[in-house]
Structure formats: C-alpha cells, structure tokens
Amino acid sequence: MEIEFTKYHGLGNDFILIDNRTDRKPMVTSEQAIQLCSRHFGIGADGVIFALPGQDGTDYSMRIFNSDGSEPEMCGNGIRCLAQFLSDLEGDNAKTQYRIHTLAGVIIPKLEGNGKVRVDMGIPLLMAAQIPTTLAAADEKAINTPLEVALQVWQVTCVSMGNPHAITFVEDVAAIPLETIGPLFEHHPVFPQRTNTEFIQVVRxxxxxxxxxxxxxxITLACGTGACAAVVAGVLTGNCDRACTVELPGGCLEIEFSEVDQRVYMTGPAELVFTGNISLI
Incomplete structure (x- = not known):
C-alpha cells in the first residue's frame, strides 16, 4: 500500500501527518508507525498523526501513534502541526480556528497568520487519580512530593494535560543524565500508565x-503538553509566573496559565518539512 504523507515539526518535535479524513480508522497500524518513525529505516519522526473525520460536533479528530507504537491521548506540538496541515489541505477554504476531538477532549488551535499557532489546551487536571499516580491519595494533589529515582530523592509535581506529566525543578537541566534517568521515571510503578517527565530550570x-x-x-527536542504542565507546576509550587517563555532544546514556547479561566494557552510554530509517498510493507 502506498500512502501520501506530509512531515511537519514544532520546535524540532517532528511528525508524519496523514490525511485520513475519509475514514475513522487510521490507515496505518501501530506496527507500521514504528517503521515509518524509524530514523534509519523509515521517514523518521517522533510520531504519526492522523487527520480523521470530526465527531461530537468537532471539525476533525486527531489520533497519534508514538515512535514506539503506543497511542498517547494528546500532543501539544502535534496539534499545532495538525492545525497547519488542515489549513494547508483546505487551501482557500481554510479556517483560522479548528475544534479538534482528541482522546484528551476537545482542543481548539487558532492559526495566527505569522507562522505560529495558539492553542487553548484546556484546564489542567491535578488530582492524583486524574494523572494517574499513586504519589498521593486519589482525591489529593501531588505537589512537591518526594519520589526516589536512581537512588536520589526528587521533588515531583504531577499534572495532567490530558496526558500524564511529572515535573521536577533542578538547578541545571544540562546536568541531567536524561538518557538513563528518563526511562526510570517513565516506568516508575507510581505511574500506572507511565509518565512524561520534565526537568525544569528557573532562569527567571x-x-x-x-x-x-x-x-x-x-528524548525529544520539544513537548508542548510538557511545557504547559511545567508552567502549571511552577505556579503551584511558587516557582514561576502565570505567563512564561519555556525554552526547549528545539526553541521556545509561550505558555499562559490564565488566572481568569484557569485554562492553559500555548503559542508556538508549526513548520512544513517535506511531502512524499511511501510504500508500506
């Protein structure tokens, strides 16, 4: 089977986008997504994103397969790329704002016309059962909670942006041995559905x-939901303001945790890389 694809990236967090608007079932399996995402044997990407028909009154639906074949609930950089992809597909009929159904709920990205997309990421979930994590009682928050990983105690704050995040503030992010410690956080038994992990250094x-x-x-160059979760955690722990620039290895995102409506807003780029066709085995 041959498929058309378009590759986009958001701050180096790169995705293969597939026009799947005629069918609710992704045309690529999770096993094929692993093949496509391989940087040596495939196209190379952090994930495959499908633009599917809308449901429950939305314009479109979004599904994602990670590079390991797993399916996350949502992806912040990915949904900006999807919004740009949909705009490019629609051409002259393109909207400036879309309502997109995701496994994390309805997300609303808005194209700003300057190469950036602003996304209403919704209200963060903070109760331990919502993350989910066993670091606190089900109806309590895990804020600055000690967690032992690699014989070291880390102060961890847990936030869900529709997907789970564990955030810890450190003196120097460059000194973190991410390759070895990242998997230990991800697969720690206190996170029954595994977790994304953000290491944060407060510059200002x-x-x-x-x-x-x-x-x-x-390891990825950027994570949109992670940047959102980091600012939420920073506000909860008193480490940062509600409006922050978050510098990632791939570039910067502007994040606002609104005091008015308690929603999180993310603004960042979504850039076309290339288009092509590939035959799937």
Whole structure:
C-alpha cells in the first residue's frame, strides 16, 4: 500500500501527518508507525498523526501513534502541526480556528497568520487519580512530593494535560543524565500508565528552561503538553509566573496559565518539512 504523507515539526518535535479524513480508522497500524518513525529505516519522526473525520460536533479528530507504537491521548506540538496541515489541505477554504476531538477532549488551535499557532489546551487536571499516580491519595494533589529515582530523592509535581506529566525543578537541566534517568521515571510503578517527565530550570520567574523525556518517544527536542504542565507546576509550587517563555532544546514556547479561566494557552510554530509517498510493507 502506498500512502501520501506530509512531515511537519514544532520546535524540532517532528511528525508524519496523514490525511485520513475519509475514514475513522487510521490507515496505518501501530506496527507500521514504528517503521515509518524509524530514523534509519523509515521517514523518521517522533510520531504519526492522523487527520480523521470530526465527531461530537468537532471539525476533525486527531489520533497519534508514538515512535514506539503506543497511542498517547494528546500532543501539544502535534496539534499545532495538525492545525497547519488542515489549513494547508483546505487551501482557500481554510479556517483560522479548528475544534479538534482528541482522546484528551476537545482542543481548539487558532492559526495566527505569522507562522505560529495558539492553542487553548484546556484546564489542567491535578488530582492524583486524574494523572494517574499513586504519589498521593486519589482525591489529593501531588505537589512537591518526594519520589526516589536512581537512588536520589526528587521533588515531583504531577499534572495532567490530558496526558500524564511529572515535573521536577533542578538547578541545571544540562546536568541531567536524561538518557538513563528518563526511562526510570517513565516506568516508575507510581505511574500506572507511565509518565512524561520534565526537568525544569528557573532562569527567571517568566523564563524556564526545560528538558523532557516523553512517554513512548524518549528524548525529544520539544513537548508542548510538557511545557504547559511545567508552567502549571511552577505556579503551584511558587516557582514561576502565570505567563512564561519555556525554552526547549528545539526553541521556545509561550505558555499562559490564565488566572481568569484557569485554562492553559500555548503559542508556538508549526513548520512544513517535506511531502512524499511511501510504500508500506
């Protein structure tokens, strides 16, 4: 089977986008997604994203397979890329704003016309059962909670942006041995559905540096939901302001945790890389 694809990236977090608008079932299996995402034997990407027909009154639906074949609930950089992909597909009929159904709920990205997309990421979930994590009682929050990983105690704050995040603030993100410690966080038994992990350095109250280990993808250059979760955690722990620039290895995102409506807003780029056709085995 031959499929058409388009590759986009958001701050180096790269995705293969597939026009799947005529069928609710992804045309690529999770096993084939692993093949496509291989950087040596395939196209190379952090994940495959499908533009599916809308449901429950939305314009479109979004599904994702990570590079390991797992399916996350949502992806912040990915949904910006999807919004740009949909706009490019629609051409002259393109909207400036879309309502997109995801496994994390309805997400609303808005194309700003300057190469950036602003996304209403919704209200963060904070109760331990919602993350999910056993670091706290089900109806309590895990904020600055001690967790032993690799013979070291880390102060961890847990946030769900529709997908699970464990955030810890450190003196120097560059000193974190991400390749070895990331998997230990991801697969720690206190996270029954595994977790994304963000290591955050506070440069100023309105400027954070972040490195991330993504559940199902490993080290990536950027994570949109992770940046959102980091600012939420920073506000909860008193480490940062509600509006922050978050610097990731691939570039910067602007994150606002609104005091008015308690929703999180993310603004960042979505850039076309190339288009092509590939035959799937």
């Amino acid at each position: 109250r309105d400027y954070l540096k972040m490195r991330v280990w993504e559940r199902g993808a490993g």
